[in-house]
Amino acid sequence: MGSCMVSTSNPYTSSMAKGRVIKSASAKIPKSPEVSTRSKKKLKTHVVDNRKKSLDIVDAPSAVIENREKLPKDIKMIEKSLEKHFLFNNLTEVQKALVINHMELYTINHGDTIFKQKDPGNNFYVIATGKVEVIINDKRKNILKAGDSFGELALLHGTLRSATVRALEKTTLWSVDRQTFRKVVHSINLMHYNENKAFIENIPLFNLLTKDQQESLLTMFRVHKFTPDFKIVNDGDPGELFYVIKEGEVAVMKDGNEIRRMKKGDYFGEQALLYDCLRTATIVSLTNVTCLSLSGTALSTALGNSFQRIIYRNSLKIAMEKDEGLNKLTNEQKEKIIENMKVYTLSNDEKVFDKGSVVSKFLVIVVKGSLRYNNPKPIEEIRTSLEDLGQEFSLFQCLFSKEFTTKSELILESDIVSIGESHVGVISIEDFESSIGGELNTIIQHNNILSILKKIPLFSTMSQSDLKKIINALKLINYPQSEPIFTETSQNSFFFIVNSGELSIYKSTKLIQTLTSYNYFNERSLILPDSQNYTVIPKTESELWSLSRDSFLKIFDETVQAQLLSRIELQDDSIKIEDLVYIKTLGKGTFGNVFLTAHKSTHAFYAIKTVSRKKILAYQIHTNILLERKVLMNLDHPMIMKLVKTFKDNTRLYLLLEYVSGMDLFDVLRKLNILNEEESKFYAACFVNILDHLHSRDIIYRDLKPENIVIDCEGYPKLIDFGISKIVKGRTFTIVGTPHYMPPEVIEGKGYGTSADFWSLGIMIYEFLCAGVPFGDDEDEPYAIYEQVLAMRLIYPSWIDPRSHSRKIIEQLLNRNPVMRLGGCIENLRAHVWFSGINWEKLSVKQVKPPFLPEPEKLDREIHEALQRNSRIEEYIEKEEIKDYIKINEKSTFQEQEGWDEEF
Known part of the structure; x- marks a missing residue:
């Protein structure tokens, strides 16, 4: 973990509301009246999560409820009331009619409470007859009468009520609950989405x-x-x-x-x-x-491109993926070939290859139509390996790819011509090899090794250039049958990849594993000397790629070696709960608590998140806990907090996590005040890489904001808290997130995908440069924030140049049409002019100088005291859990299903 294993703030308390104070911006921006107004910045609202269930608290418990038919005057009155709320203005006429149809009539007696301040909200109400009073902190704030409505925020999520509402006389109200409202909105949106998707696919x-x-x-x-x-x-x-x-x-x-x-x-x-x-x-x-x-x-x-060009690119890629030789190339190599290929349109009978041509000079791919070999002599007699092609070359076929890649001297005895109008992609052998970086067979061999290295946790987060350095340093060595490569008692400082042959792995004379081609072993020896505790014997004569520790250490400096050592510590899944000692409490959330712990033997730091089974049952968050574990298990990135392993007992579930030392970004922003262009660009580029890693695994983060990011001891952001992330293929409809950072499509319930996270990134870039969020900066009520997100236009402080590239990137990411945010794809976003000058590869492996380094805090005394106490960590966890005691309703129908937690 290195020497920076401390936290100068509380990065794990991600849902805590914090204020950002601008001390002085005069050093970075011109003096402006707008700057001084930022010094009293409002607190941001807590995260909202529509997935959690309330603790059996219901609205209007004394009401008489009837589902009677509505008269035309009732419908008209309800429609007029709905017009006042943005939530209903975004619905279709069919959806509005269905919502009104599902509303039930509540009858409340004089003096009865409809709901109380700080209770979870569930229903929206339109007053039909009578009057109600609105009370905040025991003081009457308003009186509502027939035609008025209240409680609309409850239809989005179960945020606590901001007021108490009580009947001043016998009152009737039309009401709809959140579950019914969301079901109506979601079902129609999902139906339209599925219909349109089916159309496109067909x-x-x-x-x-x-x-x-x-x-x-x-x-x-x-x-x-x-x-x-x-x-x-x-x-x-x-x-x-x-x-x-x-x-x-x-x-x-x-x-x-x-x-x-x-x-x-x-x-x-x-x-x-x-x-x-x-x-x-x-x-x-x-x-x-x-x-x-x-x-x-x-x-x-x-x-992000013309449709015709996209069709060509996709066709060329499909053809290469279907080809036996070319499909072994990486996506990047295929894309480079496509980039250097020229597409030609051929008329009927136009020649592609002339009689007498050497077919290995050019690679030709059919992307539309088909081609014909004109020689009456069957093509099989010219080359028997073309038997599967016959006399014609059809869509997605690569002409003579074997001859092309082996540089055969095969000469055609007749022309190859177009049948009707056809389109072909063409690239010369010189441009082909330049695109992939060498001869095909050599590159394929390197690709095979590269794919192995990427699967090894030690190397998985390295850049392509660093992995190539390792490949170039590998040596191919032959080992005779039955002669041990090393034993449990011998010293060995080599990492191996099996190229051919079969190896037997023994531990105490017991066979524990057999390795064949492209298996690997002993990678830890490159960082930790004498780490092997097994014997390796070739079962057959074997050929192995090997890399010595000395060669490895010459490739990488001490900084990279320290990073790799940290990664090895995070791969130790042998840790047990009794191996850890409590250091301090890091944070308390709605559902779980997070503690700093240290390993008794290695003194390595870990964060441990605990969730009591009582809370899981009370809030019905079984699925959420399993999803959080599944998400974390899928992630392995140097700028994302890593899950080490999980535990469980009869009282709670545990997630053992990487301890991210440093300062959370929210506090860094307060310290740095307004960020300049280069500082903003550095952090934003890091987040693009982080989101790319998440989205490539179909994971939506859904709560990207400064409070959920720690600036680690190396000055790089680290994403933490995956409590509301989700694995999604297609769209999801759940309303979760922090209101200031939530995109319109989440608020409206229209369904959303991974592009929702890029809206949040746009909000953060604005916040970096402008010292506040663009929508609802002076609001802390979610409803008021949502209204601004949906309707307000972007306004910039006076110090932001109207012609600046920063405005262009912000406006692209804050496009209310999610499709427009990337500009076509993630690579197009990286190529945006605002990001010019960013070395994306160096950034991905933390080789770019960061704008800020947190000051590490020493914890030597705390570790010493913890080891001296040697108390059970469960004792400290229990003390924290007692403080937030959860009462479960004895009449609750919630039950815990047996075996639901077996993954832990």
Whole structure:
């Protein structure tokens, strides 16, 4: 763990509300009245989590509830009341009607309480008759009458009520609960999402798009409704939109004559996405028609490139993945080849290869149409390995790839020509080898070794360039059968990868494992001398790649070696709860507590998060705890807190975590005041790398904010607290997060994916440069914050240059259309002009100088005292749990299912 194993703040208390004070900004920005107003910055609201269940507290316990039919005047009154709230303004007419239909009538007697201040909220109310009073801290603040409404925030999440509401006379209220409201909103949104997704997946034009690219199109479609006999497009007009028929039937007309009809699932206008051309027919609606439309401009904006270019790239990649030799290349190498390839359009019978050509000079890939070998003599007689190809080369085939990669001198005896119009990608052997970095067979061998190194925890977070240094230092050595490579008693400082052969691993003469090609062993010896405790004997003659500790240490400096040593400590899954001593309490959350501990023997520090079984049962968070463990198990990144292992007993569950020393980013921002461009760029680039690691594993973080980030002893951010993260393929609808950092699509309940995290990143970049969040900076009520997020435009302080690149990156990330935030893909975001100058590879392995280093705090005395006490760590955990005693309702129907925690 190195010498910096202390915390100068409380980084694990991520949900604590904190204020950021601007001491003086005069050194970094011009004096401005706007700067001084930031010194009284409001506290940020706590995290909201719509997943947790309340402790059986219900609204209006004395109410008489009836589900009676609503009169037209009731519906009109409810509709008028709903217009006052943004929450309902974003619903469709169908959704509003369904919500109103599900509302029940509550009758409350004079003096009865509808809900109390600080109780969890669950229902929204519209007063039909009577009056109620609003009481805050035992003082009447307002009186509401018929037509007024209250409690709308409860429909989003179970935030504690901010006031008590009591009936001043016999009162009737129309009410809907959160579960019913969310079900209505989610079911319709999910239905539309699934319908549109099915349309896209069944349209051949989009078949060549990846799943992620198809997903990004879903928010780009617009809905159009046409009455009968409406001309949707006119012959000869500019082609701007592509249409998919969702409902109804249309006629295709040419010169006043009907050519054919199209119905649900058919599409027209695809040329608008591919080429800038005029319409070639008129489309008229025969019935009421609903269409989804997509413009070429929107498509290019969403995917970051022209649609035609995307189709070509995807086609070329599919072809390489289908090819026996080329599929062994990495994605990066394939992308480089595609980048250097030229795509040609061939007319019918146009030549690709002339008779007498040496086929190994160029690699040719068919991306549209097909090609024909013109020689009457069967191609199999020219090369028997082409038997599977026959006389034609079809879509996604690589012509003569074996000859190309082996540099064969095969000469064609006839032309190869296009059948009809065809498109082909072409690259020369010189450009091909330049793209991948050498000859194919050598590169494939390096790729195999590289894939092994990436699986080894010790090397998994190294940069590509560092891994290549290791590959270049490997030596290939032959070992005869039955001659031990090393024994339990011998010293050995070599790391090995099996290239060929079979090895037997023994411990105390007992066979414990057999290794074959591309297995590895003894990697710890590169950092920890004499660490092996087993014997390795070749079962057959074997060939092994080897790397000595001396060669390894010459490659990496002491800083990298220290990082690797820390990683080895975090891989020790033999630790037991009794091996740890309590040092201090790090943080207390709603569900769990976090403690700093030290290993009795190694003195290495660990954080341990504990969650009592009583709380798990009371709040019904079984699924949440399992999900948090699953998320952490999937993560391995130098800027993300690492899970070491988990424990359990009859009282609680434990997560043993990497202890991240340093200062949380919230406090760093208070210390640094307003960040300059370079400081902001450094932290933002780190977060892009962190989010890329999460999203590549289908993990949405959902609460990116300064309080959840620790600046470690090396000055780099480390993401902590994965309590509300989720593994999602597609979309999720749960409302969780911190209001100031929540994107519109989360608030509206329309469904969201990983792009939600990039909105939060945009908020943070704004906060770095402007000393406050852009929406609701002076608000601490979630409802007021949500209104601003959904409706308010971005306003910058006077010191932010209107022409600055920082405004461009902020506005891209804070685009209310989630698809636009990346500019097409993560690489396009990294290529944004604001990030120019960032060395992404060096940043990923902490080789860029950070803007701030926390001052480490010494804990030697605390460790010494803890070891002297040698008390059971459970004693300290129990003391903290007593402070937040949870009472479980004896009538509760909540039950703990047996075996739910077996993963722990």
